[in-house]
Amino acid sequence: MSGSYTPPTLTIPPGPDDWSVGPEVGPVTFVEYGDFECPHCAAMEPILHELRLRAGSEMRFVYRHFPLTSSHPHAAIAAEAAEAAGAQGAFWPMHDILFANQQALAERDLIGYAAALGIDADAVAAALVDHAYEPNVREDFMSGVRSGVSGTPTFFINGVRYDGDYELDAIARAVQKAARLAH
């Protein structure tokens, strides 16, 4: 148990089932495990946005759900709403709305956001009632657990958990280093 420590790695690599933005083929894949009701995740949003701008075509960004419902009672249903929006091609717009409004994530709020996005809000409402996307959210959560995610946000850079500072420069340096190693 003593001796050198190696960070955990992603047990399920990013694939076509994941929500991602950025180049499919690039040197760096950055995975976030996040929770729409987690204030730390919301606080990271501008930093991650800037990170994506800086990294440009070097980095693909993947988002996976890790709702901690004992602390965040609306986190799971919000994640399901993002999935339901995703089924209509609006995962990322919904993702952004949820983080920007994380104090209002009750079911009626979520349906309102779907309407505001101009997608089929009734379909989203039905999916929330049926918990149609609960298995997808659970699958993300379990992949996170098995990969050493213990809270949110947790990041993986090219499959290795990032244990450094959560500041833009520190994260950007880690991404640059991963890009160099991959080239």
Next chain:
Amino acid sequence: MSDPQDPFPPGAAAPDFTLRTTPDQSISLSELRGNPVVLVFYPADWSPVCNDELAVFNQLLPEFARFGAQILGISVDGAWCHNAFADARGLQFSLLADFEPKGEVARRYGVYRDTDGTSERSSFVIDPEGIITWNERSPVGINPGAGGVLRALEAMAGDQEAETEG
């Protein structure tokens, strides 16, 4: 850094203990024979909300139930403190108060930090016969998550449909 001893090793019988879980209830490890036990040492109640491995363990209770495993959190905080903490965080498993004599159980498991006066972040998986089958200690400031515990329970359950995810 204070790192006086190694955690009690796999293969050894888990040291028995009797600790309070609430101000008027206690639990003994030996009472839990017959089922696996997951013992999760953590430094203190009231660590930051969103980076809390206990919340992850709480969410995994259905997974642990598949193995018949009982999960116990343990820290040097008192039972009243645990009560308030578990209530505030919605934790649905027992938190043991390793409070008097302070940290004695953590010492017996080799995970007490003299410099901080708390236990380390360390988990043990104990089989139904009371033998430690797995342990993990994390560096200060690093949360280990629950993946290792799950894998240890799966290994213990052997080939009994442990591979299927819920």
